[in-house]
Amino acid sequence: MKIALIGYGKMGHEIARIAIDRGHSIVATIDVDNQDTFDAPEFLSADVAIEFTRPETAFGNYQKCFERHLPVVSGTTGWTNRLDEVKKLCVEQRQTFFYASNFSIGVNIFFELNKILAKMMNREPQYDVRMEEIHHIHKLDSPSGTGITLAEGILENIDRKQQWKEATVSENPADLLIESKRVGEVPGIHEIIYESDADVISIKHDAKNRKGFALGAVLAAEYLQGKTGFHTMQDLLNSKHN
Ligand SMILES: NC(=O)c1ccc[n+]([C@@H]2O[C@H](COP(=O)([O-])OP(=O)(O)OC[C@H]3O[C@@H](n4cnc5c(N)ncnc54)[C@H](O)[C@@H]3O)[C@@H](O)[C@H]2O)c1
Known part of the structure; x- marks a missing residue:
């Protein structure tokens, strides 16, 4: 496959x-x-573009690829207020786009585990739930895209939580608290913590480096070959497990 990289960080x-x-x-x-x-011939010769840039530039980059009808895999976080526009372009213009807030296979397994645990905890109101995420100091968005996906997995399944809030304390018990820390060069740690008067249960994903994210993005580009439309890690994992 011929790959064009947008964002060489x-x-x-x-x-x-x-x-x-x-x-x-x-x-x-x-x-x-x-x-x-x-506009260079080498870019136009690509089969797919893989885009990892910055929240404010990502959408413009997708538009440039779509103008050239080039499939895009993107992992940039912090732009998803425009996700519906991208989905619409995939339908109306038959564009091809793969998005994941986190391309790591391990994190995607963690997403599923998070939902299963949340479903169980919906029946156990003695536990309060909160999240902690830690990333390197260069990260621009907060909470992380992965943290937001995890929060959504909890909010969908625990009736007593209504919205997430980036804070360490809140008067409203319906707030799902997310504490975001920025430390050194940490690639990404996410922990979901359930606490009752009696005990603490936590699940945690700790990325050792960026390899898992990068491999997932390349697997996504391979998966897109011959496809159009909007795709996610769930589609990729389902194609592996079916
Ligand atoms: N989805 C995932 O699995 C995953 C994993 C890690 C990082 N990320 C996200 O990916 C993005 C990039 O992360 P990074 O660690 O590589 O950051 P980085 O700062 O090291 O690299 C970003 C690069 O994009 C370049 N850039 C900025 N504007 C551009 C533009 N208009 N066109 C082309 N290039 C441009 C910058 O100069 C820089 O080289 C961030 O949003 C981060 O949160 C996602």
Whole structure:
């Protein structure tokens, strides 16, 4: 597969390494200083673009790919207030887009575990639930996209929680509290903590490095071949497990 990388930062570099290991070629890398490459023949020759940039630039990058009818895999977080617009473009213009707030297979298993535990805890009101997420100090969005996905998994399943709130205390017991910490170079830790007067149960995912995210993005690009429409990690995992 010929891959164009949009955003050649920490994730872009890791994705390039893994894609080459898996036999793909990187035909173009676009960053802030070479935006004219969107019109270069090497970019136009790509089968798929993998986009990891910044919250405020992601949507514009998707539009540029869609204008060229290029399928996009994106992991940029913090832009999903425009998710419905992207889904609409996938239907109306038959564009191809794969989004995951977290491409790690381990985290996606953790998402499922989180929902199962939340369903059980819906029947156990003696437990209060909160979340803690820790990332490196360069991270721009807070809480993390992964933290928001986890929060949604809890809110869908626990009736006594109504909305998430980034705080350590709240007067409203219906708030699901998320504490976001930014420490050193931590790739990403998410912990869901259930606490009663008697005990504490927690589930935790701790990324050791960025390899899991980068591999997932390359697997997503491979999965998209020959497809159109909007796809997520759930589709990718279902295709593996069926
Ligand atoms: N979904 C996931 O699994 C996952 C995993 C890790 C990081 N992320 C997200 O991916 C994004 C990038 O993370 P990172 O750690 O690589 O950040 P980074 O800061 O190391 O890299 C981002 C790169 O994008 C470039 N860039 C900015 N604007 C651009 C534009 N308009 N066009 C092209 N390039 C542009 C920057 O110059 C930089 O090189 C963040 O939003 C982060 O939260 C997602």
